[in-house]
Amino acid sequence: MIKLISSRPLSPTLFGAGAILLCMFLRATDLLFRNNTLKTLPPLTLITVEHLLVTIALFTVLPLCSKDKFKDSYPHPRQLRSLNTKGVALLLFIACGSSVGGILSFTTAFQLIHPAVVILLQKLQPLVVIIFAFIFLKERPTPSFYLWATVALIAGYILSFGWVLPSLVLAKQAIKIQGLGWALLSVFLWGSGTVAGKYLLSGSSGQQISTSDLTKFRYIFGTIFALILLLTLRPPVDGLIDGLMVLPHGPTLLTLLPSLLYMSLIAGYLAIRLFYWGLRFTSSASASIYELFYPLSALLIGQIFLEQKLNVIQISAGLVLMFAMTRISQLRTHA
Numbered sequence: 001m002i003k004l005i006s007s008r009p010l011s012p013t014l015f016g017a018g019a020i021l022l023c024m025f026l027r028a029t030d031l032l033f034r035n036n037t038l039k040t041l042p043p044l045t046l047i048t049v050e051h052l053l054v055t056i057a058l059f060t061v062l063p064l065c066s067k068d069k070f071k072d073s074y075p076h077p078r079q080l081r082s083l084n085t086k087g088v089a090l091l092l093f094i095a096c097g098s099s100v101g102g103i104l105s106f107t108t109a110f111q112l113i114h115p116a117v118v119i120l121l122q123k124l125q126p127l128v129v130i131i132f133a134f135i136f137l138k139e140r141p142t143p144s145f146y147l148w149a150t151v152a153l154i155a156g157y158i159l160s161f162g163w164v165l166p167s168l169v170l171a172k173q174a175i176k177i178q179g180l181g182w183a184l185l186s187v188f189l190w191g192s193g194t195v196a197g198k199y200l201l202s203g204s205s206g207q208q209i210s211t212s213d214l215t216k217f218r219y220i221f222g223t224i225f226a227l228i229l230l231l232t233l234r235p236p237v238d239g240l241i242d243g244l245m246v247l248p249h250g251p252t253l254l255t256l257l258p259s260l261l262y263m264s265l266i267a268g269y270l271a272i273r274l275f276y277w278g279l280r281f282t283s284s285a286s287a288s289i290y291e292l293f294y295p296l297s298a299l300l301i302g303q304i305f306l307e308q309k310l311n312v313i314q315i316s317a318g319l320v321l322m323f324a325m326t327r328i329s330q331l332r333t334h335a
Contacts, residue, residue: 016281028297030267095221098193105186112179128191
């Protein structure tokens with residue numbers, strides 16, 4: 001009799017790949033909610049609310065999901081005490097720069113250029129990681145890196161501006177340049193945040209910090225920083241209540257709450273935790289290939305549900321960009 005179902009247990013690598021693919025898909029579904037939310041909610045207010053919702057969940061709902069209840073679910077202050085000055089500075093950079101600043105830049109770029117272009121440009125992040133690793137960790141890139149980096153940068157330019165000469169871009173596409181600037185700033189902040197996170201997780205800062213605590217502190221300190229920015233940059237007469245509860249175009253925060261909860265807890269916190277968990281069982285080279293599922297999913301969602309069409313040139317440039325960055329990631333792994 002032929003066995004239809006194998007009794008062999010599934011390998012952890014398969015679970016790791018599945019977790020990363022699910023993370024990329026959840027991140028892509030953020031598009032379904034972020035575009036509509038930005039029509040009524042200013043970017044800084046959106047980022048503040050996203051961080052605030054995750055922080056509230058960290059101290060209320062999420063601890064209930066832990067086997068040990070509240071004991072092992074709260075962030076541990078002793079983890080902060082174990083970090084040296086450099087470690088604390090890097091943690092604050094991750095929270096304020098990479099988390100708040102990166103998402104704010106990413107969201108602002110959404111309002112200025114094609115959202116799918118913003119997403120595809122995020123594939124340039126490994127370039128930032130390799131450059132920072134060369135500067136701070138003295139890891140010298142292989143000669144092939146420079147070839148593929150050039151290909152990736154050219155593809156990124158064509159994806160953003162098409163076959164338009166740089167001189168004409170400067171003269172006639174100021175809005176696109178601003179959008180590209182915000183998108184590249186998010187690439188820089190997220191890429192450098194990856195290097196800072198690896199430094200903290202490696203234990204080089206004095207004592208190794210867990211991925212769980214790093215994620216939690218990122219959101220807690222990010223919330224504080226975002227609230228300070230919101231109160232500082234908005235007119236004093238508006239204040240926090242106006243900034244968070246009464247939106248510019250009429251709706252209240254409660255109207256957008258389902259979308260905000262999804263973006264912050266599902267496409268945000270849960271996706272990050274899935275990614276970290278998947279990396280435990282997956283090689284870096286494989287993970288770089290699985291990450292291509294994010295821009296591919298985002299493009300598909302944009303095409304089907306949001307009518308965000310890319311032309312043939314942009315699609316071709318996007319595919320070349322993803323291929324070049326995959327080669328760079330593989331070169332970095334084998335170096």
